[in-house]
Amino acid sequence: MAPSPHITWIAVDWGTSNLRVWGMQGGSVEVRAQSNDGMGTLSRDGFGPALQNLIADWNTPDGTPIIACGMVGSRQGWVEAPYRTVPTPPLGDSFAETTCGTNPVHIIAGLKQDSPADVMRGEETQIAGFLALNPGWDGILCLPGTHTKWAEVSAGEVISFQTYMSGEMYALLCDQSVLRHSVATNDWDAAAFETAVADALSRPEKLAAALFGIRASDLLAGISPATSRARLSGLLIGAELAAARPYWLGRQIALIGGVTQSQHYAAALAAQGVPATVADAERMTLAGLTAAYRSLKDPS
Amino acid sequence: MAPSPHITWIAVDWGTSNLRVWGMQGGSVEVRAQSNDGMGTLSRDGFGPALQNLIADWNTPDGTPIIACGMVGSRQGWVEAPYRTVPTPPLGDSFAETTCGTNPVHIIAGLKQDSPADVMRGEETQIAGFLALNPGWDGILCLPGTHTKWAEVSAGEVISFQTYMSGEMYALLCDQSVLRHSVATNDWDAAAFETAVADALSRPEKLAAALFGIRASDLLAGISPATSRARLSGLLIGAELAAARPYWLGRQIALIGGVTQSQHYAAALAAQGVPATVADAERMTLAGLTAAYRSLKDPS
Numbered sequence: 120m121a122p123s124p125h126i127t128w129i130a131v132d133w134g135t136s137n138l139r140v141w142g143m144q145g146g147s148v149e150v151r152a153q154s155n156d157g158m159g160t161l162s163r164d165g166f167g168p169a170l171q172n173l174i175a176d177w178n179t180p181d182g183t184p185i186i187a188c189g190m191v192g193s194r195q196g197w198v199e200a201p202y203r204t205v206p207t208p209p210l211g212d213s214f215a216e217t218t219c220g221t222n223p224v225h226i227i228a229g230l231k232q233d234s235p236a237d238v239m240r241g242e243e244t245q246i247a248g249f250l251a252l253n254p255g256w257d258g259i260l261c262l263p264g265t266h267t268k269w270a271e272v273s274a275g276e277v278i279s280f281q282t283y284m285s286g287e288m289y290a291l292l293c294d295q296s297v298l299r300h301s302v303a304t305n306d307w308d309a310a311a312f313e314t315a316v317a318d319a320l321s322r323p324e325k326l327a328a329a330l331f332g333i334r335a336s337d338l339l340a341g342i343s344p345a346t347s348r349a350r351l352s353g354l355l356i357g358a359e360l361a362a363a364r365p366y367w368l369g370r371q372i373a374l375i376g377g378v379t380q381s382q383h384y385a386a387a388l389a390a391q392g393v394p395a396t397v398a399d400a401e402r403m404t405l406a407g408l409t410a411a412y413r414s415l416k417d418p419s
Numbered sequence: 420m421a422p423s424p425h426i427t428w429i430a431v432d433w434g435t436s437n438l439r440v441w442g443m444q445g446g447s448v449e450v451r452a453q454s455n456d457g458m459g460t461l462s463r464d465g466f467g468p469a470l471q472n473l474i475a476d477w478n479t480p481d482g483t484p485i486i487a488c489g490m491v492g493s494r495q496g497w498v499e500a501p502y503r504t505v506p507t508p509p510l511g512d513s514f515a516e517t518t519c520g521t522n523p524v525h526i527i528a529g530l531k532q533d534s535p536a537d538v539m540r541g542e543e544t545q546i547a548g549f550l551a552l553n554p555g556w557d558g559i560l561c562l563p564g565t566h567t568k569w570a571e572v573s574a575g576e577v578i579s580f581q582t583y584m585s586g587e588m589y590a591l592l593c594d595q596s597v598l599r600h601s602v603a604t605n606d607w608d609a610a611a612f613e614t615a616v617a618d619a620l621s622r623p624e625k626l627a628a629a630l631f632g633i634r635a636s637d638l639l640a641g642i643s644p645a646t647s648r649a650r651l652s653g654l655l656i657g658a659e660l661a662a663a664r665p666y667w668l669g670r671q672i673a674l675i676g677g678v679t680q681s682q683h684y685a686a687a688l689a690a691q692g693v694p695a696t697v698a699d700a701e702r703m704t705l706a707g708l709t710a711a712y713r714s715l716k717d718p719s
Contacts, residue, residue: 202639235628236635266597266631282631284596291591296584297566324623324661328535331566331582335536339502361624 125149126179129222130408131170133191134241135159140173146409150177158190158197166197167219174219181221184415186214186408188244192226202231202238206276209247210411212418227411230277237282241404242268245375246277248406249398258371261395263380265290267359269366281363285355286380292330292351301337306345309386315353316360316387323361329354356387367393375403425449426477428484429522430708431470433491434541435459440473446709450477458490458497466497467519474519481521484715486514486708488527488544497524502531502538506576509547510711512718527711530577537582541704542568545675546577548706549698558671561695563680565590567659569666581663585655586680592630592651601637606645609686615653616660616687623661629654656687667693675703 126142126149133139136157142150156169170185192200192215200215207230214225229240242262250256250272262268265287270280292298319326333350336342360367372388372395374381381397388395426442426449433439436457442450456469470485492500492515500515507530514525529540542562550556550572562568565587570580592598619626633650636642660667672688672695674681681697688695 231635231639233639236632236639238635238638281628282635283627284592284630285627287596288588288592288627291595292584292588295591295595296587323626324658326623326626326662327583327585327588327655327659328581328662330584332536335531335538335582338538339531339533339536355627358624359627362626362628 126177126183128412129174129177129179129183129185130405130412131185131187131189131191132241132244132404132408133158133166133187133189133196135190138169138173140170141405142174142177142179143405143409143412146406148405158193158195163197166191167217170219170224179222183222184412185219185222185224186227186412186415187224188227188404188408188411189241192228193240196226197224198226200226200228202229205230205232205280206278208276209243209250210407210414212414214411214415225411225415227408230280232280235281237280239268239270239280239282242270242375243277244407244411245400245403246270246272246407247410248403248408249373249375250275251406251410252398252403253373256371256373258373259366261363261367261372261374261376261384262400263374263376263384269363271366281366283359283362285359289352289355292355293348297334298330298347298351301334301342302344302348302351304344304348306343306348308343308346308349311346312349312353312383312386313390315350316357316390319354319357320361320391323358326354326358352383353387356383360387360391367391372396373398376400426479426483428486428712429474429477429479430705430712431485431487431489431491432541432544432704432708433458433466433487433489433496435490438469438473440470441705442474442477442479443705443709443712446706448705458493458495463497466491467517470519470524479522483522484712485519485522485524486527486712486715487524488704488708488711489541492526492528493540496526498526500526500528502529505530505532505580506578508576509543509550510707510714512714514711514715525711525715527708530580532580535581537580539568539570539580539582542570542675543577544707544711545700545703546570546572546707547710548703548708549673549675550575551706551710552698552703553673556671556673558673559666561663561667561672561674561676561684562700563674563676563684569663571666581666583659583662585659589652589655592655593648597634598630598647598651601634601642602644602648602651604644604648606643606648608643608646608649611646612649612653612683612686613690615650616657616690619654619657620661620691623658626654626658652683653687656683660687660691667691672696673698676700 130141139153271278430441439453498515571578
């Protein structure tokens, strides 16, 4: 197969569950691939072959650089990229280095906060991408996901951040708790969601009781699955908003995440009178990896 | 095999995951057996054989009555015993009826509360047992478990109750969330538990962030698994106590549950200056089933 002359570097987002790669020319995507070879499924010597497997067909020139972010840089990953401590710009000057065949691999470090203790890996790259696309932006970034991050950004630095397990709790409660009998649907009751957000914001400490109330209401009154599922999501996001209030109250907010989850957060914030911009997660990841690639090529 | 003349009736506690049976003479246990044939594993025609299987060897006289409580009386159970509405005495006058071979089977109804919607099945029998052993007792009963119940009891009736999913959330977070990496131990740090209870009681809305803090503290500071596990439990129980404050503040409390879980609740309450009596769950179940048997034999 002939070389693909348009690919000048390779972008990699390597999380716990998934591996996604893009063949890039500058800031543009030429080709993409993905697999389920997440960090969580690999031993240390499995990373190189898993990546090689996805990009072998691309036939890129020897020495094409690879820039990677995410859990690939954790202690259980390919090469550990030690955390950098906030406040700090989202991208640093150095990377954890390895190789994949003839390709140098540069892994972006995550961020940590000493007190309260907190960590992120991957989100720093999305934040860097957002700042590359919105230079000089100050405000609050919310990155919904399994472990949602709220980050305060000012003068190009991440000042502080906080992680919430709401996304993982939602998945566990939906799929494995007694509530699974009541929420089995893909439908959505937007009004029930907003009511639940308001309920949780006003009485966040009632969460563990309100959750069982979903099951009891279903048993006693036959509440629809769409209402139950939206109420479960609304209670968890509302409780998160109650805790994150110092982050969002009176601030400029941007959401970086998947479409559906970002829309839910945006609706919850809008109901509190807080407008939020929504930015696509993949686009921010690529913009952040591109910023890292450019800093490698032309160190400032 | 000769008949077992000492068994005058059979007590059954049939939950979602387990089936436990006792051969009784009046209020005394003559023999016991158990299996994993919980309600959740059986189709409707599987209940009779599962029970028969455990008691066949006992060789009781034809017509020996069986009294059962728990999820066996739910819509997905053997025979539905419709909920009775609070306020009401924990045991009613009627049972759901079926047979197991020549044995009549009497299934105790659960309780429901219309607003806020709530349900219990099995705990009403433990409450009845506690009241049979403590006639005239007024106060708050807390029944720790997968779905912990707080019930207000007065003048022999259950006045109101509330269910918390803290136990199920603890199990899911310990076994299946990102926290599983940090809490894999059977050791326990009692001081960390008390601190976490206090933290959650003073800032219950911070729960979802405090949970991830356990993982971050482990990654950044190498907190011991015993401390992490006790902190996880303390945060969940503390958040529950914050929500249940109207139940326990200034009240007389008795705990009905397993030894370890009851001790944790008792320690959390003691740290708030609230003494609590601890009653053994199995003993209360048997006392409640005995009370039901006596009401059948000698209707008042």
